[in-house]
Amino acid sequence: MASRASDSPIVTVPDARVLDVERIKADFPILSERINDKRLVYLDNAATSQKPREVINALLEYYRKMNANIHRGLHTLAERATSAYEHTRTHTADFIGGVKPEEIVFTRGTTESINLVAYTWGEQNIGEDDEILVSEMEHHANFVPWFQLAQRKGATIRKLPITVCGHLDLSDIDNLINEKTKLVAVSHMSNVFGTVNPVKDLAQRAHAAGALILTDGAQAAPHMPIDVTDLDVDFYAFSSHKMLGPTGVGVLYAREELYRDMPPFNYGGEMISQVGFDKVTFADLPYKFEGGTPNIADVIAFDAALSYLEKLGMENVHHHETEITRYALDRLSEVKGLEIQGPQDTSERGSAVSFTDKDIHPHDISTYLDYNGIAIRAGHHCAQPLMKFLGKVATARASFYIYNDRADVDALVEALIEMRRYFGV
Amino acid sequence: MASRASDSPIVTVPDARVLDVERIKADFPILSERINDKRLVYLDNAATSQKPREVINALLEYYRKMNANIHRGLHTLAERATSAYEHTRTHTADFIGGVKPEEIVFTRGTTESINLVAYTWGEQNIGEDDEILVSEMEHHANFVPWFQLAQRKGATIRKLPITVCGHLDLSDIDNLINEKTKLVAVSHMSNVFGTVNPVKDLAQRAHAAGALILTDGAQAAPHMPIDVTDLDVDFYAFSSHKMLGPTGVGVLYAREELYRDMPPFNYGGEMISQVGFDKVTFADLPYKFEGGTPNIADVIAFDAALSYLEKLGMENVHHHETEITRYALDRLSEVKGLEIQGPQDTSERGSAVSFTDKDIHPHDISTYLDYNGIAIRAGHHCAQPLMKFLGKVATARASFYIYNDRADVDALVEALIEMRRYFGV
Amino acid sequence: MMPLDEMYRDIILDHYRSPRGKKPIDAANVTAEGHNPSCGDDIKLEVEIKDNVLKDVHVDCKGCAISVASGSMLAETVKGKTFEEVSETAKVIRRMLKGEIDQPPDNIGDLGALAGVRQFPVRIKCALLAWVTLIEGLEKYAAEGREGRIVVSTEKDDEQ
Amino acid sequence: MMPLDEMYRDIILDHYRSPRGKKPIDAANVTAEGHNPSCGDDIKLEVEIKDNVLKDVHVDCKGCAISVASGSMLAETVKGKTFEEVSETAKVIRRMLKGEIDQPPDNIGDLGALAGVRQFPVRIKCALLAWVTLIEGLEKYAAEGREGRIVVSTEKDDEQ
């Protein structure tokens, strides 16, 4: 394990783009845990990331110094909590390209963010015969809400197909996005293939056809610079827990005009203006969408996660992951019997690497690796349509983040080779 | 401030029912904060409670030793997190009277719990001409979802009125609950009056008329023993953050048969069985209602909050609060110009005490008290219909919990007397 | 002076106890209602405006000392002023409350007493309520350019 | 033996590599499909049941070594047994996997090899999938008391 690092992670001096992974590792207490008496090699980052000391301390600090319900209180604690909570909103707005704070709504996660849009904008704008174009590589979070909405409304789900190389198949896109299309739902980065999709291009096509575009940024926001204005998307959703932040916090960005016209989602305290048995009116943006006591502590600690990433620099984070992914793809291709999914070119992909062994089931791979301290994921990755396309019930997936280095990849590769000996294949 | 306490809070030996408040105080780090250079007297517990060291440490422990996404993972961390998360579910089921674990669904808070019922059971079961009976003392969380549902469906909201003493007015209850009634929505304890409502009686009446009853337990669950089976309610909702637990966790209890027939709420990962472009099927209870990554860390830390309360004993908690409320009502009645809301008899009420000063606005009361280190709440308390009934725009509210003692009440009363001198009234 | 005294100056408490502008007016052509959802403050303003000049104002505020005093001072100040002058005053008050101006400027008279509120961030919106409501009402009146009663409801939590 | 070896015994790996019961049967009157939503394991069982006796079984399982081996052992074990005998075996396996029985009982033969799974809690449902599916199918068949193909789909995450 890395030695205890000084204050804050920084990039090394010689090449400003290279992360000092040794120091970063030391910022994450869990990385000194031992698993089955081995050092923890955590490669399940696409499921959730680990948290640096700064984020854990922010939680402590909140509960020790300012815990109070927000917005409603006039006392000192309530004021501290409210201002920290709203500070995170502004910070988040800056993090995704400098949008307006009131365009940021806090939810529980990407899933709730997308459901919010389906229940509000969707209920209001999707009708019979309308079409929603959903890619075949979507996580269930960006598939099932649209499938159900379409069922309720008598609308049609169209499939934006994928290729064997793990790209969107855009050959028929001019037909797929047409005058009936009301929404294009596509992920910024696939959680199975790692593919980075051409969101900006799709946004243009959607808008040209009079449709909106919702982008699932759960896998992109943690790993690369995001500018939703440049991407020109209408909705963008992501989760704190995949980007160093606490569980229980999600973000929904939407353009202000859209928010204005959308009805509220959860009704209750904080989101109203006036309430009576005869009439109810709602609060202004963004409060209209944050009914009830929000997840105050975790939103406030999410701020520390954003700061940590900014200190590293999202460009550098992206650069680091490109490097490590390149190395992983190279080394994994040496392992006999392995089939690797997704694009080979690291300029087209992020750090989630799915693979299968022709003889050994992903669950057995996962159990074997875990026995060696290596945490990966095995299963359908909440992307059953994609699995069906691949003709597989499951894959194994290793996904990398800022605290992973070549030694982690080496550990993975060596264990996979060892595994084949173990199972006698 | 209390001196540093030993390990765990316990009840003193001579009278097992009396809480050792001195030791309890020492378990709450925030209570040693100084506010405007005064000791913090925290009397805003109905808004949110403070958290004992055990709960804060549970968060630390989670992020340091087991952070992982749950249910989907086969590795050691995922297994630890999953089993801790499910352990909290079982614990919660026990805490409210020993129901089945699958009858417990985790949400963000009471507000989301009630909205979940409105969006699922409500959408499916409320039709034109149906009636929903809502009490006039409800928090907006148990009012606005029904108001909006009724608007969508053409159903009718009937008002269960209240009396000047802060009770439900049951004189016309036989008319109000009738064959058209589909749901009775009532709080177990009022967050303004403190009144404990006759939920069991109302449940019987509702069931006799073929209606269901949803009880908002946000103010009751933290303060007294709860047995939802004995109460015979169909739905029961409450929030972790008001009962020593972290923000961002709520609970919905519903009878299993009801859950079975209800459609899901948030669609996405974890809540599905099979997903394809042609068909989607859903997971079993309770997972069907927990789409997406839940608030894992906070659910797990909520377990420590339940344990803390159980160590004290909910009977003892209730007894302590009855005592302190009795003392507060007595002492506040000495203050000239004060009007106190809600029942006077502590056998009919909990520890939320609302009051107004005939000369000084609640906001000014709150600011003045805060300047003296005393945190109370001032406003409409998310209960505008109740405020309208009282003919007030706001009240001040002091609400007590396990770490409050007579010295806290004395500080409040003395400051209120001082305040009248300050404002020259 | 301790901060509490700086907010609750005598002049504020005086306006609070006997608010100005209580007398209803007949010829109002702008009616603006403001509401502060997080505190429950309610204000109703009636203005008679003619040739761009505020002839008369009636203020009815249910709220705390700060919002009532602020509304009362508004009633005292705006009468006889033009729309532009009133807008300017509102801007100055906002900047003063946000701490962008160090000293309260001389030309706003009693209103300078509101400066002490800036040490109580959550109360700033109480001090602004009357002004936000008035300006919204006047702007809407100006934009729609017609006589008659106009009702606006402002729910902005401006200072959150 | 280290825990990993206790789970992946030779006997398990043998069943995994050459699963029994692959041959389709014609006279099936119970078809039961099981699915493990969190892992993606899929199993399809076809059973010919006559006079309460399981005459023949066909197992088609797409899943991990444990679920495939468990299905394969099921195919080997249940043929010729009564409904009650099979239910009893299923119960014994469940208790063994939950650690309620210390030693695997003698009378379940190869199935005892599944005992090592109990040290891997998340894999217990893999070992149970075939059995849960079979029992649900048989119970439904018994309850509805009629001939013909019955399809049940079990999604129980029994061990969570």
Ligand SMILES: Cc1ncc(COP(=O)(O)O)c(C=O)c1O
């Ligand atoms: C009676 C009552 N119901 C519902 C709520 C809403 O709870 P939450 O904000 O945690 O969703 C509260 C607290 O604010 C309450 O006091």
Ligand SMILES: Cc1ncc(COP(=O)(O)O)c(C=O)c1O
């Ligand atoms: C691409 C993608 N979308 C959506 C989600 C759902 O995110 P959450 O579970 O945080 O709601 C995930 C992660 O599981 C994901 O990888």
